[in-house]
Amino acid sequence: MSKRTHDQVDEMEAGPSTSSTITTSLTPSTNGVGAAEEVTVGLLKVPQKRFYRQRAHANVFVDHELDYPKSPAEMDWSFYYPKYFSNPDQQVEPLEGQNVKKVEWADVGCGFGGLLMALAPMFPDTLMLGMEIRMSVTKYVTDRIAATRQHQSLLPSESTERVKGQYENVSVIRANAMKHIANFFEKGQLSKIFFLFPDPHFKNRKQKARIITPGLLAEYAYVLQPGGILYTVTDVKDLHEWMALHLNNHPLFIPIPNSELENDPILEAARTSTEEGQKVERNKGDKWVACFRRAPNPED
Known part of the structure; x- marks a missing residue:
């Protein structure tokens, strides 16, 4: 079966995204009229992984029609x-504060989104993006974020379940970061990049x-700002040594002693919040953990 056929099957196997509907009063978050109105809202289910079956590995060198x-x-x-961000197709003025921020953190190969969901309420003012090449896994994270955002929006303002930011600062995109990371991010745009439990390719x-x-480290150095941090975590010692070796040999990455990040909540989330x-x-x-700080540019 071709890869495209596999993707089509995976997409069809993905579970339903809504469970029921309610009529409620909501203020739309679009750039349209801001007044509250009666609208019919589909209640989104929290997705179940069993409905999003996907092979564990993907060939990053084939054309995934991305x-x-x-x-x-x-x-x-x-x-x-x-x-x-305002929709460029809508002929209206952006709302106050839109089109100002940029994505700052990228979780490359984000899997089922555990890190994103852990960090989103901890850093509600930071835009984070998961990049995942597998179609059904990306759909799972998309549905997970959508359901969580809706759940947050329907909670009473005094609810203790409400979190700052309401997960509006996190998203996921189906992409091959090995080929296209510089298509999404400008030079020095990112302050953190995560590579957590990547495929070891034994x-x-x-x-x-x-x-x-x-070769790829040059791409990551391009999009990571000086002083930014690259995180790697794996349970495969051989892969850890491979990654650490190449990062240590690159002139734009400086190793960070693990003791320096001992109390870093971001590293703790990177170690513990993913499915792997x-x-x-x-x-x-x-x-096995190895973190590196982006060195200043030589011309600076």
């Missing part, structure tokens, strides 16, 4: 962060597909 902008300036972020002939290689990280915890396995 959509990506020609340059970061052509990227329309309004679909992913409607609170922060076979020698497959190691060229690893997410950390000398939780699986390692249950199996009492080891986790």
Whole structure:
């Protein structure tokens, strides 16, 4: 079966996105009329992974028929962060505060979105993006974020379940970061990049597909601002040593002693909040961490 056929099957197998409908009074978050009105809202289900079956690995070198902008300036972020970006197709003025922020953190190979959901309420003013190549997994995270946002919007203002930001600062996109990361982000746009429990590609002939290689590090250094941090976490010692070796050998990455990040809540979330990280915890396995700070540009 071709890859395209697999993707079509996966898309059809994804579970239903709504469970029921209610009529309620909501203030739309679009750029239309801001007055409250009676609207019919589909209640979104919290997605279940069993409805989003997907192979664990994807060939990053084949054509996945992905959509990506020609340059970061052509990227329309309004679909992913409607609170922060106006729809360019709507002939209305942007709301106050829109089109000002930029995505600052990227979780490359975000899987089922555990890190994004953990960090979103901790840093509600920071825009975070998950990048995932697998179609059904991306759809799962998309549905998870949509359901969580809706749940937050329907909570009473005094509810203790409401969190600051209401997950409007987090989103996911289906993309191949190994090929197109510079199509989404400008030079020095990101302050944090995460590579958590990436595919180890154990076979020698497959190691060229690893997410950390000398050639790719130049791409990551381009989009990561000086002083920004690149996080790596894995339960495979060989992969940890591979990533650390190449990062140490690159002139634009400076290793950060683990003791310096010992109390960093971001690193703690990176170690524990992903599905893979939780699986390692249950199996009492080891986790290997290596973090690097982006060095200043030579011309600076």
